[in-house]
Amino acid sequence: MLVSMNYLLSVAQKNKFAIGAFNVADSCFVRAVIEEAEACQAPAIISIHPTELSFLTNEFFAYVVKRTSNSPVPFVIHLDHGGSFDDVMRAISCGFTSVMIDGSLLPYEDNVALTKKVIEAAHPLGISVEAELGTIGSTGTSVEGGVSKVIYTDPAEAENFVTRTGVDTLAVAIGTAHGIYPKDMEPKLKLDILADIVNRVNIPLVLHGGSANPDEEIVSAIEIGIQKVNISSDMKAAYFDKCREILSEHEWWDPNVIYPDCIVAAKEVIRTKMKLFNSIDKVDLYHQ
Ligand SMILES: [Zn+2]
Numbered sequence: 001m002l003v004s005m006n007y008l009l010s011v012a013q014k015n016k017f018a019i020g021a022f023n024v025a026d027s028c029f030v031r032a033v034i035e036e037a038e039a040c041q042a043p044a045i046i047s048i049h050p051t052e053l054s055f056l057t058n059e060f061f062a063y064v065v066k067r068t069s070n071s072p073v074p075f076v077i078h079l080d081h082g083g084s085f086d087d088v089m090r091a092i093s094c095g096f097t098s099v100m101i102d103g104s105l106l107p108y109e110d111n112v113a114l115t116k117k118v119i120e121a122a123h124p125l126g127i128s129v130e131a132e133l134g135t136i137g138s139t140g141t142s143v144e145g146g147v148s149k150v151i152y153t154d155p156a157e158a159e160n161f162v163t164r165t166g167v168d169t170l171a172v173a174i175g176t177a178h179g180i181y182p183k184d185m186e187p188k189l190k191l192d193i194l195a196d197i198v199n200r201v202n203i204p205l206v207l208h209g210g211s212a213n214p215d216e217e218i219v220s221a222i223e224i225g226i227q228k229v230n231i232s233s234d235m236k237a238a239y240f241d242k243c244r245e246i247l248s249e250h251e252w253w254d255p256n257v258i259y260p261d262c263i264v265a266a267k268e269v270i271r272t273k274m275k276l277f278n279s280i281d282k283v284d285l286y287h288q
Helices: 005-013 027-040 048-057 059-069 085-093 108-126 156-164 191-200 215-224 233-249 257-275
Strands: 017-023 044-048 077-083 098-101 130-131 170-171 205-207 228-229
Touching: 005 017, 005 077, 005 130, 005 228, 017 027, 017 077, 017 233, 017 257, 027 044, 027 048, 027 059, 027 191, 027 233, 027 257, 044 048, 048 077, 048 085, 059 077, 077 085, 085 098, 085 108, 098 108, 108 130, 130 156, 156 170, 156 191, 170 191, 191 215, 215 257, 228 233, 228 257, 233 257
Parallel strands: 017 044, 017 228, 044 077, 077 098, 098 130, 130 170, 170 205, 205 228
Antiparallel strands: none
């Protein structure tokens, strides 16, 4: 079933687990996420960055909407890092049930104003809105970008932002970065900042750049109060590692021969993350 982010994450918040938001870039990744979510009985978020939306084209989402609507597992189709009001409107017209508007690089008051404008358009349609405060770092290996230095979310500002905008979920910057970390760079989360934010706001919180952080840190963040963790690089790397391996060994050219094992490789990462987020076997909580 296709549900709003509000509903999906409210159950996670009540039951203290988190849900993976997996960035899909083609139908192979859509299949990997949906089929693994069904196998694990785990709710999941299909996340699409504007660059991925451009690559897939609007019509592709008729398939994603139909496939998720026909499943007993709850899914959200979510716009990741919407950069403008137009990005958001395009996603809504494609059937997305949640949008992110990322005004984190704007001056604070402009971020508030843009988020409010998106909420005024999205909420009457039953669509949830995620915003971002502070800046997620960049490792230089992801299309999502980011900045080279992380600016941590200010907990008092988060409280002010949530009160003034009425946003549904908030991406917080607590030391993660998009992409896969170089070998000499060790990611470290500031969990004390997260705890302070959790004490001040009641809405579900989002961790971006969740690939490659130590598992214990992710588990601690979920225990403190993260309900959505974005995963992109880990899953895509496993898929294309397998793809490179197959193509280096065979002269194959048929997608149906090459890609199934790549999908399996992506699914293994998805299952590992679902286990880590404690979202496996949670579907029954949505049918009560
Ligand atoms: Zn992100």
